[in-house]
Amino acid sequence: MKIPETEHYVELKTHLRYLNEKIIEAFSRFIAVATAIIAGVYYIHTTLAFEDNRRTGLKFSASAILMLVGIGTIILIITNLRSWHKYREVLSTDFPDIKNKKS
Numbered sequence: 001m002k003i004p005e006t007e008h009y010v011e012l013k014t015h016l017r018y019l020n021e022k023i024i025e026a027f028s029r030f031i032a033v034a035t036a037i038i039a040g041v042y043y044i045h046t047t048l049a050f051e052d053n054r055r056t057g058l059k060f061s062a063s064a065i066l067m068l069v070g071i072g073t074i075i076l077i078i079t080n081l082r083s084w085h086k087y088r089e090v091l092s093t094d095f096p097d098i099k100n101k102k103s
Contacts, residue, residue: 005094009091012094013091019083019087020084023077023080023081026073029073030069034066037065040062041058
């Protein structure tokens with residue numbers, strides 16, 4: 001059974017919107033997690049005494065965690081961008097007349 005063109009177009013546009021939302025959500029989540037990590041490190045540095053041994057590895061640990069979170073976010077965004085690009089290719093191929101039309 002063949003899907004009507006209008007339903008196919010709406011389905012493709014829905015997938016594109018979903019992928020856009022996921023890209024924005026991943027970036028927003030990274031900002032929130034990075035802010036929490038940085039705020040936590042700042043809080044620990046201001047509350048612990050300067051001579052406290054627990055402060056020594058904190059900067060390295062926070063940097064490593066931020067790097068891992070950043071790499072995970074980049075992988076997620078790249079995956080969503082690749083999917084988004086494939087859906088755009090299908091949209092351009094299946095509907096060449098409305099390729100440049102904004103909706």
